[in-house]
Amino acid sequence: xxxxxxxxxxxxxxxxxxxxxxxxxxxxxxxxxxxxxxxxxxxxxxxxxxxxxxxxxxxxxxxxxxxxxxxxxxxxxxxxxxxxxxxxxxxxxxxxxxxxxxxxxxxxxxxxxxxxxxxxxxxxxxxxxxxxxxxxxxxxxxxxxxxxxxxxxxxxxxxxxxxxxxxxxxxxxxxxxxxxxxxxxxxxxxxxxxxxxxxxxxxxxxxxxxxxxxxxxxxxxxxxxxxxxxxxxxxxxxxxxxxxxxxxxxxxxxxxxxxxxxxxxxxxxxxxxxxxxxxxxxxxxxxxxxxxxxxxxxxxxxxxxxxxxxxxxxxxxxxxxxxxxxxxxxxxxxxxxxxxx
Amino acid sequence: xxxxxxxxxxxxxxxxxxxxxxxxxxxxxxxxxxxxxxxxxxxxxxxxxxxxxxxxxxxxxxxxxxxxxxxxxxxxxxxxxxxxxxxxxxxxxxxxxxxxxxxxxxxxxxxxxxxxxxxxxxxxxxxxxxxxxxxxxxxxxxxxxxxxxxxxxxxxxxxxxxxxxxxxxxxxxxxxxxxxxxxxxxxxxxxxxxxxxxxxxxxxxxxxxxxxxxxxxxxxxxxxxxxxxxxxxxxxxxxxxxxxxxxxxxxxxxxxxxxxxxxxxxxxxxxxxxxxxxxxxxxxxxxxxxxxxxxxxxxxxxxxxxxxxxxxxxxxxxxxxxxxxxxxxxxxxxxxxxxxxxxxxxxxxxxxxxxxxxxxxxxxxxxxxxxxxxxxxxxxxxxxxxxxxxxxxxxxxxxxxxxx
Numbered sequence: 001x002x003x004x005x006x007x008x009x010x011x012x013x014x015x016x017x018x019x020x021x022x023x024x025x026x027x028x029x030x031x032x033x034x035x036x037x038x039x040x041x042x043x044x045x046x047x048x049x050x051x052x053x054x055x056x057x058x059x060x061x062x063x064x065x066x067x068x069x070x071x072x073x074x075x076x077x078x079x080x081x082x083x084x085x086x087x088x089x090x091x092x093x094x095x096x097x098x099x100x101x102x103x104x105x106x107x108x109x110x111x112x113x114x115x116x117x118x119x120x121x122x123x124x125x126x127x128x129x130x131x132x133x134x135x136x137x138x139x140x141x142x143x144x145x146x147x148x149x150x151x152x153x154x155x156x157x158x159x160x161x162x163x164x165x166x167x168x169x170x171x172x173x174x175x176x177x178x179x180x181x182x183x184x185x186x187x188x189x190x191x192x193x194x195x196x197x198x199x200x201x202x203x204x205x206x207x208x209x210x211x212x213x214x215x216x217x218x219x220x221x222x223x224x225x226x227x228x229x230x231x232x233x234x235x236x237x238x239x240x241x242x243x244x245x246x247x248x249x250x251x252x253x254x255x256x257x258x259x260x261x262x263x264x265x266x267x268x269x270x271x272x273x274x275x276x277x278x279x280x281x282x283x284x285x286x287x288x289x290x291x292x293x294x295x296x297x298x299x300x301x302x303x304x305x306x307x308x309x310x311x312x313x314x315x316x317x318x319x320x321x322x323x324x325x326x327x328x329x330x331x332x333x334x335x336x337x338x339x340x341x
Numbered sequence: 342x343x344x345x346x347x348x349x350x351x352x353x354x355x356x357x358x359x360x361x362x363x364x365x366x367x368x369x370x371x372x373x374x375x376x377x378x379x380x381x382x383x384x385x386x387x388x389x390x391x392x393x394x395x396x397x398x399x400x401x402x403x404x405x406x407x408x409x410x411x412x413x414x415x416x417x418x419x420x421x422x423x424x425x426x427x428x429x430x431x432x433x434x435x436x437x438x439x440x441x442x443x444x445x446x447x448x449x450x451x452x453x454x455x456x457x458x459x460x461x462x463x464x465x466x467x468x469x470x471x472x473x474x475x476x477x478x479x480x481x482x483x484x485x486x487x488x489x490x491x492x493x494x495x496x497x498x499x500x501x502x503x504x505x506x507x508x509x510x511x512x513x514x515x516x517x518x519x520x521x522x523x524x525x526x527x528x529x530x531x532x533x534x535x536x537x538x539x540x541x542x543x544x545x546x547x548x549x550x551x552x553x554x555x556x557x558x559x560x561x562x563x564x565x566x567x568x569x570x571x572x573x574x575x576x577x578x579x580x581x582x583x584x585x586x587x588x589x590x591x592x593x594x595x596x597x598x599x600x601x602x603x604x605x606x607x608x609x610x611x612x613x614x615x616x617x618x619x620x621x622x623x624x625x626x627x628x629x630x631x632x633x634x635x636x637x638x639x640x641x642x643x644x645x646x647x648x649x650x651x652x653x654x655x656x657x658x659x660x661x662x663x664x665x666x667x668x669x670x671x672x673x674x675x676x677x678x679x680x681x682x683x684x685x686x687x688x689x690x691x692x693x694x695x696x697x698x699x700x701x702x703x704x705x706x707x708x709x710x711x712x713x714x715x716x717x718x719x720x721x722x723x724x725x726x727x728x729x730x731x732x733x734x735x736x737x738x739x740x741x742x743x744x745x
Binding site for chain 1: 344379380382408410411412486534579580621623624625626654655656657660661664667668671672675677678679680681682683685686687688690692694697721722723725
């Protein structure tokens, strides 16, 4: 691959979280596209049952099955999987205990319902278990592909991107070991959780935070970073979403933020552009300028606070026409240009 | 350009009835307002702003918040999760209706509390079991994980707290913010789910060994042997034992539990209750809002309307994005009037955002034309004090008043 400077070489599990409404799913998808660019193979995993990935890639709802949803820039594939806790449980039983038929009986007796909705922590172990299994999965021997560097078979996916629950719940979600501790001190659930944690804590895993240049999402991002550190997981980068470029030079911005706009000059400009009612319009456009300048000023303060986290930051533009497929590719390009992938 | 001119778009969107929040808040028959919606749309802020406005309009209001942002919590004088409604000192009454003189004399009061779900759960157990049994349940490892991390506990307990406050009759208006859960309607589903589990076949099976020494299994049919095998193999013997002890002890409490859940559910359907679906003009949030509206109708929960937060409006609706941009380009080419050129570009951008939001709003209103809508324009700065909350409350009231 190219000799570009990429910040997360060696990372194979990218967990993406953020406050609700900041565009977590969108940026997870864009990151997956960016990581798959130029011949990679990336799995994008969603766990909240919202079918957000299907909406983004404009395809029918995803079944519990890995399927290709997009071709990355320069070749490369993005596959997607909507993990369903029930299906993951049945698959797990079959994989580790060879109990395919038991599944039906378990469902009938409410065991599956219990395990996936009531039993504390079980649901999260199942969901994170599926994502970490995909990280560890290697190409089967009988399907000849060149072995990886360590002489073992190559990994099926170069990277896995996990669209995780929002910041408020993410530490608990990822730290499944602590979560099931009260439930299972020994035994198969505990072993499964241990295997999940091994991947989660390894240097191959980082947790990225999606923020916006607004106070509450930024505060939640900083709190989330502290919490992820506290539980001993690796913090990745801060993806600042929906950034709008300032349209004025700094001096004019500073004036406008103080409420000082040269309305007369504005009116002359509007007249010269041939617009009618230039004087009245100038007053109103002047107020739009002031509001813009104040927002930019507030955004600047938030940007400084986000910088205190000491993590790499990436700024992604606000897409004024909404996020469509073209927009996703544009965000992916931005992530690559800024070194996130 | 194929996008409609904003003025035309606004007329179309304005066809849905306006949600008059002041009428809702001043109507003494309104006893409960539930704010629901997907994460990040400003539910907590909306709930707090409505509670403040209600207090200033003379109600004795309490707002139950679940996990509020720190500064918002501070602004309400909340520093810890303690399940106790705290009196919020109201700022000088400079406000809500002074513009039109609608504010009645003799304001009300505002209380606020943060939900402590574990403690709420413990309290129910204590209320329904004798002291010895309560102690046994509270000490059970399975109960401890269940009460602090079951994905529906927070929702369940928010509704339980709502029921408690309503029964106490100390406040004449309770406003509740729903938790940021996987599905924002978990507060409707969680009690049922827990009930289904506690009342289901699984629980009988799990508690059977303690009661009958396992003989009951055979009576339940062939599938049972498989199930016992799998469960003990997968979850391990210790966990199974914890669950069994829990279930046996909980059995006595359960009737009371279910009764309370049913009561709270009925309370939500009662005429004094009003649901507000909160959304932001983003496609995800609007889609979820549509889904909530449909679910609430299915459950026969009384919906008062949609609150659309953080909308953007241009101050010069007559100037379209296309014309603004063309004028900006002409000015940029000449090199004169850079200020006007920037202002025009900025305006064009703002109009584009506005038309997009109007399209999203139209998506909602055309599928739900009868649902009243109130809008809160995006505030230039974040809300973290009572003055900011008061502004939001006023903005909500304004969309209700200025019809068309």
